[in-house]
Amino acid sequence: MSAIRIGTRGSALALAQTQAVANRIAAAAGTEVELVVITTHGDTSTEPLSGLGGTGVFASALREALLNGDCDAVVHSFKDLPTARYPGLVVGATPRRADARDVLCARDGLTLETLPEGASVGTGSPRRVAQLLKARPDLTVVDIRGNVDTRLARVTAGDLDAVVLAAAGLSRLGLLSAVEGEYLELSDWPTAAGQGSLAIEVREGRLDRPLGTALAAINHATSQATTTAERLVLERLEAGCAAPIGAMAAIDDGLLFLTATVYSPDGARSIVSSHAATPDSHSVTHLVEAAQDVSERVARDLIQGGAADFAPMKVTS
Structure with missing residues (x-):
């Protein structure tokens, strides 16, 4: 039986999370799995992510390699994957979601509240910029690029007072215990919508055995539903990562809750909407139906509340 080839970016984080997925696919499929490293434009450019086009800058080369048959599946950080459907490809599985929170990694054990006035905080995310300025308008927010180690090193070197990073990425790199945050x-x-989640993308119609069997085994229905709800808000607002939007979905006591917040780029204004839906059951089909329902109501509230007046996005009714 030939090996299943999994495409990935070459960063330390991408390799770590793809290797974890590959190990699970190998165990479920009972066959060898190989990693295929693919360089994306986002990996080689030093431009700010917003200037590169934001969402999709890391995904396009992986998708092209998949469509060209260079690999059988690719692993994305779900928050980096555009919401629009990509012809010929489908998400074959969403593994169990990791911690979706952000972590402020600051010098000397400082917190967001105790950072000194005018402290410099690094991030490449428009959402995090808006949130930082909303909480602390006095902060100096610095646009940064680079991998996790590079960003943390700027704090250690004293170039920055803090950086904001995803807890999931720190965990997958084994850095949580070493980082005081x-x-x-x-x-x-x-x-970000889908933060902490991974998406395993495959060619449409190619979910036959053993890959299809393995993906069905590692898909996590709750993570699929919450990620779907968050991403559908972005889709309905036609917003990518250049729009400062935060979203959080959770299933609790039989209800699917979704809250989304749209910020002005300077953090001075924000609009929040929260709704809940009751899935008919915890099957994947019913959970996704509930996600579609609740996201539609949240997006409608945000549009009617005037989100498009102060955030860079297009909206559709």
């Missing part, structure tokens, strides 16, 4: 709770600091 403040977890920013989702109730006050909603993160």
Whole structure:
């Protein structure tokens, strides 16, 4: 039996999360799995992510390699994957979601509240910029690029007072225990749609055995539903990562809850909408139906509340 080839970016984080997925696919499929490293434009460019086009800058080369048959599946960080459907490809599985929170990694054990006035905080995310300025308008927010180690090194070197990173990425790199950071709770600091989740994308119609069997085994229905709800808000607002939007979905006591917040780029204004839906059951089909329902109502509230007046996005009714 030939090996299953899994495409990935070459960064330390991408390799770590793809290797974890590959190990699970190998165990479920009972066959060898190989990693195929693919260089994307986002990996080689030094431009700010917003200037590169934001969402999709890391995904396009992986998708082209998949369509060309260079690999059998690719692993994406779901928050980096555009919401629009890509012809010929489908998401074959969403593994169990990791911690969706952001972490403030600051010098000397400082917190968001105790950072000195005018402290420099690094991030490449428009959402995090808006949230930082909303919480602390006095901060100096610095646009940064680079991998996790590079960003943390700027704090260690004293170039920055803090950086904001995803807890999931720190965990997948084994850095959580080594990094003294403040977890920013989702109730006050909603993160990017799909943050903490991975998407395994495959060619449409190619979910036959053994790959299809393995993907069915590692798909996590709850993670699929919450990620779907968050991403559908972005889709309905026609917003990518250039729009400062935070979204948080969770299933609790039989209800699917979704809250989304749209920020002005300077953090001075924001609009919040929260709704809940009751799935008919916890089957994947019913959970996704509930996600579609609740996201439609949340997006409608945000549009009617005037989100498009101060955030860079297009909206559709």
